[in-house]
Amino acid sequence: VSLSLALKGFGAWAPTIGWCAHQTQTCILLWAVSRLRPKLCWDKHRIKEMLSYGLGVSASGWVWYLKTLINPLIVGRFAGETAVGQIALAIRMLEVLSFAKAATYRISIAALAQLQSDGKRLKQAISEGMELQLLALGPILVLASWIGPIVFPLMFGEEWIPAMSIFPLLGVTYLTNAAFNLHCSTLYVLRRNWEVTAFHAAYVILFGILAFFLVPHSGIAGYAWAEVLSIVTYVVAHLSIHRLIGSPNYQIAAIWWAGFTIAMFSYQLGWWVVGGLGLAFLLPEARNRLTTYLKHFRALKTG
Structure with a gap:
């Protein structure tokens, strides 16, 4: 259309x-x-419950989407409309490639709702969910960062190449967000909507402040680095989960996150990063976990 x-x-x-x-x-x-x-139906108690819960969920979403204003308002002011377009294109590419993240985020809320009374199983679900999210998104982002510089100019033209230069940096933020998806889903299930809002507010505020200072000096790279540095605010989501059900197991997820992250910078760091990615999956515990997931997948596939 x-x-x-x-x-x-x-x-x-x-x-x-x-x-x-x-x-x-x-x-x-x-x-x-x-x-x-x-x-048409009117149930005062149900409507009150829906509004109470829905307002918190909506507020967290509204706050999170405020970060989309940083590109036009801050980048547009200091770097111009061309820079805004380049960043928007890179973000759009990542959104398309991250389709699985959005789908699993919605499904996870329904799945986690069945475990809300069992803190131990919730914690295990978050730990395994982080790993599965990274396995779903990581290879796609790595492959895109490898072939992007070759395909990108052919598809969009030479003038849009700068968008590909910030793709790995923004890819790190999407990979991190995928890993922490289930933290937010769990907080929603446990009716801690305003804690999700607090995390989103911390992220957006820090992102905006860093972009305000970095973009005038570094252009679109400053925007990308501002969002990468804002990753530190994910500690807010972690602390909320830790206080409610204890700390998830980050060991395997951290190893795979590091492997995928480094692998996205092959053109900047050299192709030795492929070896780093391989090492992340060859470590004994990581290899055993991957083997377990593959067995589960084959079992589901065969019915």
Whole structure:
């Protein structure tokens, strides 16, 4: 829809109408597949509970999406509209490649809700979930960072190459976010919505402050480094989980995170990083864990 309207000269309205059409289609398909037929109903107690819980969830989402304003407001002011476009393209690429992260995030809330009364199993679910999220997203980001500099100029043109230069840095932030997805899901399940909001606020505030100081001197690289440095605020999410159910096991997840992270910088650090990635999976405990996951996957595949 967007492409057709753009070719007909609709300008900025083309993606706007396309997005509305997409949402309408999604709504209709969900209505058809779910077979739920909504009707008017008024239950004061249920509505109160829904508003109380929903407001916290919505607030955390609103705060998180404030970080999308950093690119147009701060980068646009100090580095210009070209830089804004380059960053937006890199982010869009990462969003497309991270489709699995968004899907598992939604599914995890329903799955974790069944474990909310068992702190030990919740903690184990978070530990294993971190590892599975990294296994799902890490190889995709590494492969994209390897072939991107070759394919990118052919697809978008030479003027968009700077977007690929910040791809690995932004990839680190997406990889980290994937690992901590289940922390936020668990907090939602345990009705600690405002603690998620506090974590999101800490992230966005630090990101904005760092971008304000780094972008004027380093351009789009300053933006990318600002978000990388904002990773330290994930300690807020960790502390919330630790206080409620104890600390998850980060050992294997940290090893795989480091391996994938270093591997994304092959053009900057050299191709020796491939060996580092291999080492991350050849360590005895990491290898055993990967073997276990592969066995589970094969068992599910064979039914």
